[in-house]
Amino acid sequence: MKNYVLKGNICYSRSKDEICIVENGYVVCENGRSAGVYAVLPEVYAPFPCFNYEDRMIIPGLVDLHVHAPQYPFRGLGMDLELIDWLNTHTFVEEARYADLEYAGRAYEIFSEDLRNSETTRACIFGTIHSSATLLLMEKLEAAGLKAYVGRVNMDRNSPGYLCEESARKSAEDTEKWILDSQGFQHVRPILTPRFTPSCTDELLERLSGLRKKYGLPVQSHLSENLGEIEWVKELCPGTAFYGETYDRYGLFGSQGASIMAHCVHSGEAEMELMRKRGVFAAHCPESNVNLASGAAPVKRCLEKGIKTGLGTDIAAGSSLSVFKAMAMAIQCSKLRWRLYDQSLAPLTVEEVFYLATKGGGEFFGNVGSFEEGYAFDAVVMDDSSVRQPRRLKVRERLERLVYLSGECRMAAKFIDGRVIFREN
Amino acid sequence: MKNYVLKGNICYSRSKDEICIVENGYVVCENGRSAGVYAVLPEVYAPFPCFNYEDRMIIPGLVDLHVHAPQYPFRGLGMDLELIDWLNTHTFVEEARYADLEYAGRAYEIFSEDLRNSETTRACIFGTIHSSATLLLMEKLEAAGLKAYVGRVNMDRNSPGYLCEESARKSAEDTEKWILDSQGFQHVRPILTPRFTPSCTDELLERLSGLRKKYGLPVQSHLSENLGEIEWVKELCPGTAFYGETYDRYGLFGSQGASIMAHCVHSGEAEMELMRKRGVFAAHCPESNVNLASGAAPVKRCLEKGIKTGLGTDIAAGSSLSVFKAMAMAIQCSKLRWRLYDQSLAPLTVEEVFYLATKGGGEFFGNVGSFEEGYAFDAVVMDDSSVRQPRRLKVRERLERLVYLSGECRMAAKFIDGRVIFREN
Numbered sequence: 001m002k003n004y005v006l007k008g009n010i011c012y013s014r015s016k017d018e019i020c021i022v023e024n025g026y027v028v029c030e031n032g033r034s035a036g037v038y039a040v041l042p043e044v045y046a047p048f049p050c051f052n053y054e055d056r057m058i059i060p061g062l063v064d065l066h067v068h069a070p071q072y073p074f075r076g077l078g079m080d081l082e083l084i085d086w087l088n089t090h091t092f093v094e095e096a097r098y099a100d101l102e103y104a105g106r107a108y109e110i111f112s113e114d115l116r117n118s119e120t121t122r123a124c125i126f127g128t129i130h131s132s133a134t135l136l137l138m139e140k141l142e143a144a145g146l147k148a149y150v151g152r153v154n155m156d157r158n159s160p161g162y163l164c165e166e167s168a169r170k171s172a173e174d175t176e177k178w179i180l181d182s183q184g185f186q187h188v189r190p191i192l193t194p195r196f197t198p199s200c201t202d203e204l205l206e207r208l209s210g211l212r213k214k215y216g217l218p219v220q221s222h223l224s225e226n227l228g229e230i231e232w233v234k235e236l237c238p239g240t241a242f243y244g245e246t247y248d249r250y251g252l253f254g255s256q257g258a259s260i261m262a263h264c265v266h267s268g269e270a271e272m273e274l275m276r277k278r279g280v281f282a283a284h285c286p287e288s289n290v291n292l293a294s295g296a297a298p299v300k301r302c303l304e305k306g307i308k309t310g311l312g313t314d315i316a317a318g319s320s321l322s323v324f325k326a327m328a329m330a331i332q333c334s335k336l337r338w339r340l341y342d343q344s345l346a347p348l349t350v351e352e353v354f355y356l357a358t359k360g361g362g363e364f365f366g367n368v369g370s371f372e373e374g375y376a377f378d379a380v381v382m383d384d385s386s387v388r389q390p391r392r393l394k395v396r397e398r399l400e401r402l403v404y405l406s407g408e409c410r411m412a413a414k415f416i417d418g419r420v421i422f423r424e425n
Numbered sequence: 426m427k428n429y430v431l432k433g434n435i436c437y438s439r440s441k442d443e444i445c446i447v448e449n450g451y452v453v454c455e456n457g458r459s460a461g462v463y464a465v466l467p468e469v470y471a472p473f474p475c476f477n478y479e480d481r482m483i484i485p486g487l488v489d490l491h492v493h494a495p496q497y498p499f500r501g502l503g504m505d506l507e508l509i510d511w512l513n514t515h516t517f518v519e520e521a522r523y524a525d526l527e528y529a530g531r532a533y534e535i536f537s538e539d540l541r542n543s544e545t546t547r548a549c550i551f552g553t554i555h556s557s558a559t560l561l562l563m564e565k566l567e568a569a570g571l572k573a574y575v576g577r578v579n580m581d582r583n584s585p586g587y588l589c590e591e592s593a594r595k596s597a598e599d600t601e602k603w604i605l606d607s608q609g610f611q612h613v614r615p616i617l618t619p620r621f622t623p624s625c626t627d628e629l630l631e632r633l634s635g636l637r638k639k640y641g642l643p644v645q646s647h648l649s650e651n652l653g654e655i656e657w658v659k660e661l662c663p664g665t666a667f668y669g670e671t672y673d674r675y676g677l678f679g680s681q682g683a684s685i686m687a688h689c690v691h692s693g694e695a696e697m698e699l700m701r702k703r704g705v706f707a708a709h710c711p712e713s714n715v716n717l718a719s720g721a722a723p724v725k726r727c728l729e730k731g732i733k734t735g736l737g738t739d740i741a742a743g744s745s746l747s748v749f750k751a752m753a754m755a756i757q758c759s760k761l762r763w764r765l766y767d768q769s770l771a772p773l774t775v776e777e778v779f780y781l782a783t784k785g786g787g788e789f790f791g792n793v794g795s796f797e798e799g800y801a802f803d804a805v806v807m808d809d810s811s812v813r814q815p816r817r818l819k820v821r822e823r824l825e826r827l828v829y830l831s832g833e834c835r836m837a838a839k840f841i842d843g844r845v846i847f848r849e850n
Contacts, residue, residue: 073814073815073816075826075829075830076825076826076828076829076830077818077822077825077826078822078825079756080772080774080775097816103815103816106815107815110813110814110815114813287757290757290760290761291757291760293760293761293763293764293772294764295761295764295765296761296764296765319753319829319830320829320830320833328744331504332712332715332716333761335715335716335718336715336718336720336721336758336761336762336765337761337765338718339718339719339720339721340720340721340761340762340765340766341765341766347505347718349505350505388535388539389498389535390498390528390531390532390535391498391522391528393502397502397503400501400502400503401500401501401502403501404500404501404744404745405500405501405744405745407832407833408745408832
């Protein structure tokens with residue numbers, strides 16, 4: 001079923017400055033793409049089946065630009081450390097478990113099911129250094145019908161023995177084999193995933209650069225998250241002016257292909273300017289940045305500068321898969337940043353975070369994250385009737401409330417590329 | 426039924442520095458009070474009925490020291506303003522609706538049911554200036570079995586005409602009548618509630634001081650929440666050295682009775698010292714302070730100084746009735762405060778926020794908020810089995826996770842003063 005109509009209160013972004021709302025409107029899916037939003041359904045679509053969601057809210061599927069699947073088992077735990085200590089104490093210990101395919105199967109089954117049951121339609125996902133476990137994750141995501149880029153992680157230095165690849169050559173060879181093994185999926189694609197500069201030798205980055213060119217793959221990594229990390233990168237890469245250059249000098253920073261850099265909490269002007277120039281995506285992960293006391297990213301500046309930007313949940317430094325929660329936290333962090341640190345940058349608006357969570361992050365996948373004509377038909381239907389009200393609210397108010405109270409609401413349906421992932425009626 | 430035993434994983438605070446955990450333990454309720462926590466049930470309690478909650482988590486009921494019931498209908502909305510503008514734009518307009526008892530009935534029914542279904546066992550609640558609506562709220566809370574202090578709000582200046590009492594005398598007279606009318610409740614008690622200094626004339630505060638002495642009532646109000654508000658209070662009360670003095674000079678700041686002051690975001694040393702000396706409770710409302718961009722309160726300093734401190738959800742500047750959420754936000758705000766503003770004050774720990782949410786705030790009600798012997802038997806049983814795991818976690822880890830993921834967990838039972846409020850089996 002690729003042609004149908006959804007009826008309900010339709011909200012979507014065209015730009016970061018406005019939310020388009022059509023109450024009791026129609027959004028048309030034609031061959032897996034949006035054929036537009038209408039207050040009155042055009043005659044030509046009358047033959048399409050119509051799913052009437054009545055007073056419910058219909059929005060584009062949410063996009064999670066940064067999430068670590070293997071860390072899902074310890075979300076909400078052990079967040080009393082900063083980045084590097086947190087990695088060594090909790091993260092690497094957990095990720096090492098994925099050498100065991102049986103454990104990986106159990107853990108990734110839970111992750112994939114929960115992601116399917118979330119409002120997220122597309123995600124960029126980190127695995128571990130284990131090719132087999134990462135392929136298993138990809139299988140499960142594919143079976144769940146989700147669109148995702150999934151990365152087998154590379155790390156060949158400054159990592160504990162139990163989670164360190166033996167050489168740059170072996171890491172690259174194993175990665176190439178994994179790339180070839182992961183060609184058969186329909187919805188899930190591989191993405192090159194050097195963990196971050198501290199855990200990747202120059203030789204490894206150079207080899208990954210070769211794979212990137214050979215297979216035309218996108219790249220995801222971490223950038224300027226934590227002050228201690230940034231100092232460490234400076235020591236490790238004395239020839240670079242800023243962190244982003246450590247990726248850029250190996251062609252892993254946009255330009256020749258899409259790149260996502262998670263965090264960018266402490267990115268300076270030069271780094272931001274290179275991101276803009278190279279078309280690098282910033283994945284803003286507000287809850288993670290708070291939980292690891294990394295800071296509050298200047299997201300509004302990214303938007304003002306025209307840097308491509310979206311949101312990430314960053315499990316497990318973020319505790320929840322909910323991109324709605326990331327939206328609320330993005331606003332909240334921007335308010336504390338404004339109050340405590342820098343009154344030159346106004347707090348983020350609901351319009352801006354809705355844009356980031358849909359069209360902003362969606363752009364990494366192409367024409368995704370909006371209901372404008374030609375966009376991939378990713379949609380979720382939210383039922384907020386469980387949040388009882390003594391008076392009627394406007395649709396714009398209900399959308400704002402969804403951001404803050406999504407945990408109290410129910411998803412009634414979810415569509416990706418027009419495919420029905422989940423539907424109540 | 427006043428004598429029984431609960432079996433499960435029992436967690437409670439004795440102090441801000443430790444969480445006592447007894448796995449597969451017993452907590453005994455005898456005549457509505459705790460008779461202690463045991464790894465092995467003493468023979469003397471063997472005749473008591475035992476509710477076996479198996480692997481579930483049993484914790485003291487949570488205490489909400491600051492929440493505005495009439496603002497519940499617009500939670501999660503309109504938070505793009507700072508305090509004074511937010512009050513004028515959203516809050517006062519909503520509160521004026523409670524002149525209409527029919528509206529108040531509908532709204533307070535929802536509030537009371539949701540509070541009953543939350544993990545909160547005790548709360549200090551603001552109503553509006555409307556005595557009848559406030560009595561209706563008290564009736565509904567009483568019927569729900571909740572323990573609460575409820576305040577009919579006083580405001581006789583700097584308020585819009587539709588929400589301003591005609592004189593200090595009338596405000597005090599109406600308040601006295603309301604006090605007398607609210608004597609018949611068993612679980613719900615009146616609390617004097619001057620909104621905040623900007624909306625109360627000196628004469629009104631003086632009259633409320635008289636009522637306080639006459640009826641021996643506690644007091645709740647707001648203190649040092651927002652920078653603009655604090656400046657305004659300075660202008661309004663030129664003879665005072667700090668905001669707290671504006672209450673203290675009328676005997677409404679602890680000392681002769683219990684007082685709760687919400688926020689204390691910008692309280693200086695002198696104000697804090699007076700709070701400590703007078704035994705004034707600080708109600709820390711982290712989400713509210715973020716949403717209205719008020720700042721991040723120095724909660725740890727309150728604890729270090731020995732100021733009595735608890736948590737508040739502060740609906741509707743806070744979006745959720747969940748005190749678990751307030752716990753998570755308290756940690757998160759303290760981390761951003763540390764990173765962005767003041768590295769002399771370490772972030773709050775899980776131990777500290779658990780204490781604040783239970784025994785810290787509970788102290789306002791007496792021996793409340795712990796399972797130590799003699800404490801009121803307020804308990805909630807949390808079922809976290811919906812958060813699926815590939816491996817078994819420790820109880821301490823699960824408690825930490827409850828703080829962050831409570832929205833994904835289910836409450837299986839709730840007890841107040843030993844009374845069963847809600848029980849699954």
